[in-house]
Amino acid sequence: MEQRQHELPSASHGTRRALYSLHFGQRRSGAKVYLQASLHADEVPPMLVAHHLRTLLAELDEAGAIPGEIVLVPMANPIGLSQSLQGAHHGRFDMASGINFNRQFQHLTDRIASHVDGRWTGDGADNTRLIREAAMHALAAVAPTSETEALKQLLQSLAVDADIVLDLHCDHEATLHVYAGTPQADMAALLARRLRAQALLLCACSGDDPFDESLSRHWWELAERFGDRPIPATGCFAATVELRGEADVDDALAIQDATALVEFLQDTGHVLGPAPAMPEARCAATPLEGVQPLVASHSGILVFHRALGDRVRAGDCVAEIVDPATSAREPVIAEVDGLLFARVARRWVTRGLRLGKIAGPTAFRSGKLLSL
Numbered sequence: 001m002e003q004r005q006h007e008l009p010s011a012s013h014g015t016r017r018a019l020y021s022l023h024f025g026q027r028r029s030g031a032k033v034y035l036q037a038s039l040h041a042d043e044v045p046p047m048l049v050a051h052h053l054r055t056l057l058a059e060l061d062e063a064g065a066i067p068g069e070i071v072l073v074p075m076a077n078p079i080g081l082s083q084s085l086q087g088a089h090h091g092r093f094d095m096a097s098g099i100n101f102n103r104q105f106q107h108l109t110d111r112i113a114s115h116v117d118g119r120w121t122g123d124g125a126d127n128t129r130l131i132r133e134a135a136m137h138a139l140a141a142v143a144p145t146s147e148t149e150a151l152k153q154l155l156q157s158l159a160v161d162a163d164i165v166l167d168l169h170c171d172h173e174a175t176l177h178v179y180a181g182t183p184q185a186d187m188a189a190l191l192a193r194r195l196r197a198q199a200l201l202l203c204a205c206s207g208d209d210p211f212d213e214s215l216s217r218h219w220w221e222l223a224e225r226f227g228d229r230p231i232p233a234t235g236c237f238a239a240t241v242e243l244r245g246e247a248d249v250d251d252a253l254a255i256q257d258a259t260a261l262v263e264f265l266q267d268t269g270h271v272l273g274p275a276p277a278m279p280e281a282r283c284a285a286t287p288l289e290g291v292q293p294l295v296a297s298h299s300g301i302l303v304f305h306r307a308l309g310d311r312v313r314a315g316d317c318v319a320e321i322v323d324p325a326t327s328a329r330e331p332v333i334a335e336v337d338g339l340l341f342a343r344v345a346r347r348w349v350t351r352g353l354r355l356g357k358i359a360g361p362t363a364f365r366s367g368k369l370l371s372l
């Protein structure tokens, strides 16, 4: 294993931050996996999973069981890790700009298309190489204007030539769930089964360019745009894995998750050796456009009546918002049948706050599909 240190440009006199990446195996074209933990820096479970993953991957590397390269970034956001304010950690939004750390990565389709410009070949492997080179070129040409933009450029550059990218997050309170691109449904289903995920949410474009889509989306968009050329629509499989809730920081769970991730890499051939039997699927894929966000219509005390992982029906009362001034209890109603897979962590809520998410089977939303 090799550890590399990447310096970020200093945001202010007297401060300097760095990102660390761990590199296992040997670099070989077409066999690269990239994993990162806690791009939202206040989501701690992924960092514990990365800690255990590091041990497992080091043993596999020692045993010669990593035929290509596996890159692990165990703390993806040194800027967000430092954002403490009066005792509370704020790791989701860049305090300087207010921008979500997992939004506004570079959407590369147009730049790759113009860079390759007429050099497409009749060979899928050649086109794969052309796309990766053009993507690296496009990212290198970006001139970041802030430390956070430099971090995003660095993370995307470390991952853009990988054929598998797993971005490890968590929600407030949640069952384990996975987000991926619709054109990658088969691979996503495999990952979800290995992780025993209870929800798998697919869409082709979620809006606002999150990290995973910035690595995968240009593949299927280029394949569609240049349909007469062999371009693999799944040249990079990228997924966001939500490792339950922010308080689910537990060695046993983290070891279970790290082991499942290694087994997935055995399934895909990026780690040698037979994977154990595939567990039964715990969910079918549903469209991200079918997720109902539960929204607070009033301010008050949030009292849930349904647990994480519960199946609810349209019309069910999932929670109530209690107004201490009037004693009124406002019901929070499910509008779709589906799985309650995430809940907000706080219990005093203000009007408009998202209280939870239900994975329904039928698409009904459009536009920007991700929460703030």
Ligand SMILES: [Zn+2]
Pocket (backbone or CB within 6 Å): 039, 040, 043, 102, 169, 170
């Ligand atoms: Zn997150």
